[in-house]
Amino acid sequence: xxEGHTLHRLALDLSGAFAGEQVRVxxxxxxxxxxxxxxxGQVLVGxxxxxxxxxxxxxxxxxxxxxxxxxxxxxxxxYTAEPPLPVGQVxxxxxxxxxxxxxxxxxxxxxxxxxNLVTAAQRDAVVAKLGPDPLRDDADxxxxxxxxxxxxxxxxxxxxxxxxxxxxxxxYRAEVLFRHRIDPMRPGxxxxxxxWDAIWDDLVELMKLGVQANxxxxxxxxxxxxAMGRPPRKDDHGGEVxxxxxxxxxxxxxxxxxxxVELQQRNLFxxxxxxxxxxxxxxxK
DNA sequence: GTAGCATGGTAAG
DNA sequence: TTACCCTGCTACG
Numbered sequence: 381x382x383e384g385h386t387l388h389r390l391a392l393d394l395s396g397a398f399a400g401e402q403v404r405v406x407x408x409x410x411x412x413x414x415x416x417x418x419x420x421g422q423v424l425v426g427x428x429x430x431x432x433x434x435x436x437x438x439x440x441x442x443x444x445x446x447x448x449x450x451x452x453x454x455x456x457x458x459y460t461a462e463p464p465l466p467v468g469q470v471x472x473x474x475x476x477x478x479x480x481x482x483x484x485x486x487x488x489x490x491x492x493x494x495x496n497l498v499t500a501a502q503r504d505a506v507v508a509k510l511g512p513d514p515l516r517d518d519a520d521x522x523x524x525x526x527x528x529x530x531x532x533x534x535x536x537x538x539x540x541x542x543x544x545x546x547x548x549x550x551x552y553r554a555e556v557l558f559r560h561r562i563d564p565m566r567p568g569x570x571x572x573x574x575x576w577d578a579i580w581d582d583l584v585e586l587m588k589l590g591v592q593a594n595x596x597x598x599x600x601x602x603x604x605x606x607a608m609g610r611p612p613r614k615d616d617h618g619g620e621v622x623x624x625x626x627x628x629x630x631x632x633x634x635x636x637x638x639x640x641v642e643l644q645q646r647n648l649f650x651x652x653x654x655x656x657x658x659x660x661x662x663x664x665k
Numbered sequence: 666g667t668a669g670c671a672t673g674g675t676a677a678g
Numbered sequence: 679t680t681a682c683c684c685t686g687c688t689a690c691g
Contacts, residue, residue, distance in 0.1 A: 383672050432673070450673045451685045469684065491685045493674060542674085549672045596672075615687080624672085646673085 382448040384547020385590030387429035388515045392591070393456050394427035394436060397476060397485040404475040408466040415497035416472065419444070424474070431510045431546025436474075441500040444472070449493025456487045471495050510546040514583040515591065521545075521580040528568040528576060535571060536564030536648055548583065551624045552590075554649045555598035556583055558622045563657045564643070564650050595619040603632045623649040 405419040425437040434454075436444040448454065463475050463486040472495055476484035489495060498506075511527070512519035524545040528538050538544050539553045548556075557564050560579055562571075590596050596619040604620060605612040613620055622632055627640035627649055636653040 386672080447674075448672095449675090449683060450671060452673090452683075453685065471683095491683060493683055540673095551672050647671090 382432060382450075382452065383549035383552055383587075383590070383596065384429070384431055384513060384515055385587045385596065386448070386594070387432055387434045387547075388587075389591045389594050390434060390454055390456075391427040391429040394424075394474075394487065397456060397487070398424040398474060399426045400424070402477045404473075404477065406473045406475075408470040408473060412472050412495050412497075415444070418442075418497065429513075430507050430516070431513045431542055432549070433506055433510070433546075435503055443498050443500065443503045445494060445496045445498045445503065445506065446472075446489065446492055447494035449491070452490065452492035454487060454489045454492075456485055459483060459486055510542055511544045513546040514580065515547055515587050521577065524580070525573065525576050528571060529573070531568040533568055534565045534643070535562060535568050536650075537644055538568045540644070540646065545583075547587065550646050550648075551596045551619075551621065552583065552586065552598075554624045555596070555621055556586065558651060558655060559598065559600075561654050561656075563655045564648055566657060590619075593619075596621065596624075598622060599632065608632065623651055625649065 401424060402421060403424045404421065405416045407413040407416040419438050419442065422438050425439060427434065427436045429435075432447060434446040434448075436446065438444070446454070460483040463473075466473060466488065468490055470488045470490055471492055472489040474487040476486070511524050512521055527544045528535065531538060536553060536557065539548050539556070540550070554564075556579055559582060560575065562575065562579075586596075586598055599620045599622060601607060603622070615625070623638045625647075626638045629638055630636065631638055631651040631654060634651065634653050636651055638649055639652050640647050640649050642648070
């Protein structure tokens with residue numbers, strides 16, 4: 381699940397459920413036990429996401445730095461009376477005190493790549509390594525353009541580089557390039573500023589929708605299952621997409637088979653016809 | 666039932 | 679370059 385939209389959604393939900401409340405903090409699995417003991421019973425200040433990084437703040441500039449990695453998960457669930465016994469390897473559990481009602485919310489973290497208690501300075505150091513995040517109002521797309529416009533690396537690889545821009549993963553990468561008809565292998569320094577601005581604006585919009593829906597949808601109205609009379613996508617992410625994990629299936633726009641190739645240990649998907657290389661300009665006529 | 670894969674990234678070798 | 683985090687789904691037998 382975890383591209384940037386997932387973490388921003390989690391930050392909102394965590395703040396909504398726990399901010400300003402005393403929380404019980406534990407680590408049933410044990411790997412976060414020492415830090416959990418330090419935080420247990422304190423008031424949770426709030427949660428904030430930056431790209432795919434999540435920070436949960438406690439008083440005294442203490443931050444729990446969470447990164448879900450490829451398959452980590454943070455579930456927020458309601459409980460009445462008592463939260464259930466942890467299932468599996470729960471690295472971190474937060475439980476709202478449920479002051480008078482005897483019910484509340486608990487959050488379980490499993491399979492995360494990172495879960496560490498850090499200082500504000502350490503948090504800042506992590507953030508400093510990240511490029512602009514389309515989901516943050518303070519983001520400056522010009523910073524990303526500086527990197528892209530000077531790089532011979534493919535735009536497909538640049539979009540996945542969190543130091544270029546933060547929050548885009550394999551799905552948004554493939555989908556935004558499709559929507560802008562750009563060949564993923566095209567070198568960054570051959571893009572025009574106008575194209576980058578359009579990509580950025582699109583990411584801002586798509587990822588905001590992703591936060592709302594808590595899934596990735598990228599197809600335009602005319603290509604939805606309803607509009608096309610085709611069956612809806614049915615897999616673990618659920619969102620409607622053009623090319624991601626659709627290799628061998630016909631492109632929703634032109635019917636050409638979607639292709640895939642491994643690029644830097646990740647599968648890249650694209651339509652070879654819709655996303656032709658910027659015309660090598662053969663002799664007209 | 667279970668092998669293999671995946672919306673990611675870091676650290677060890 | 680490889681291991682790992684050790685989840686949770688799908689495909690396959």
